[in-house]
Amino acid sequence: MNRIVLLGPPACGKGTQCRNIVNLLGLTTLGTGAMLRREVESGSDLGTDLDKYLSAGNYVPDELIMTMVNNWLTAQNGNGWLLDGFPRTLAQAESLEANPTTQPTLAIGLDVPEFELEQRIANRRECASCDSTWTVSPGQSSECPSCGGELRSRSDDALDSFRVRYANYKEHTQPLFDYYAAKGKLLFINGSNSPEDVFASIKKFLTQ
Numbered sequence: 082m083n084r085i086v087l088l089g090p091p092a093c094g095k096g097t098q099c100r101n102i103v104n105l106l107g108l109t110t111l112g113t114g115a116m117l118r119r120e121v122e123s124g125s126d127l128g129t130d131l132d133k134y135l136s137a138g139n140y141v142p143d144e145l146i147m148t149m150v151n152n153w154l155t156a157q158n159g160n161g162w163l164l165d166g167f168p169r170t171l172a173q174a175e176s177l178e179a180n181p182t183t184q185p186t187l188a189i190g191l192d193v194p195e196f197e198l199e200q201r202i203a204n205r206r207e208c209a210s211c212d213s214t215w216t217v218s219p220g221q222s223s224e225c226p227s228c229g230g231e232l233r234s235r236s237d238d239a240l241d242s243f244r245v246r247y248a249n250y251k252e253h254t255q256p257l258f259d260y261y262a263a264k265g266k267l268l269f270i271n272g273s274n275s276p277e278d279v280f281a282s283i284k285k286f287l288t289q
């Protein structure tokens with residue numbers, strides 16, 4: 082049974098590796114950032130509330146995100162999964178540990194230095210239809226390579242917002258690398274390599 086969590090700073094390549102791992106292992110997946118942005122776009126009261134956190138680059142409160150993720154986990158009926166962007170705080174990690182059926186079997190930690198992330202964020206786009214994330218080069222078409230939907234910049238990818246998100250990541254999420262290492266569950270990956278090389282390292286571990 083695979084229950085995998087993906088950890089890493091904004092724009093470290095979680096979305097890309099998430100797609101690769103899901104294709105390799107046939108897992109269902111939840112990207113918490115995309116789930117929250119969908120709620121904002123729905124225009125619901127909850128979405129309006131969430132937008133205050135997201136547009137400033139702040140994490141949403143633990144209780145809120147834990148309830149949303151728990152509902153999703155319950156609906157998986159004990160099948161394997163991959164979480165992209167959860168847990169991001171110690172309280173979130175402990176909420177997964179509280180139930181034997183939601184304890185991760187593996188945490189993949191992608192490490193990328195800040196200067197490289199700033200460069201990547203400028204070229205990042207998200208598909209309006211299928212929520213997948215892509216890196217574009219100048220002059221590239223704005224069509225999603227996966228579903229043909231429209232690729233667009235994310236409103237929280239402005240540099241100011243990125244810096245707040247990165248500071249939150251350093252303070253709250255990076256300590257989870259040690260948390261999972263202490264449990265013997267961390268696969269530490271250098272995310273600076275090309276997406277193909279990063280996936281080759283992950284695949285080698287998953288299929289050994």
Ligand code: ADP
Pocket residue numbers: 089090091092113114115117134135138139140141142146165166167168169170173237246
């Ligand atoms: P990135 O990893 O590039 O920051 P995501 O799409 O994973 O992008 O997340 C976007 C935003 O959604 C985060 O900046 C944060 O505000 C919110 N978010 C996503 N997951 C969580 C979480 N587990 N806990 C709190 N906030 C979250």
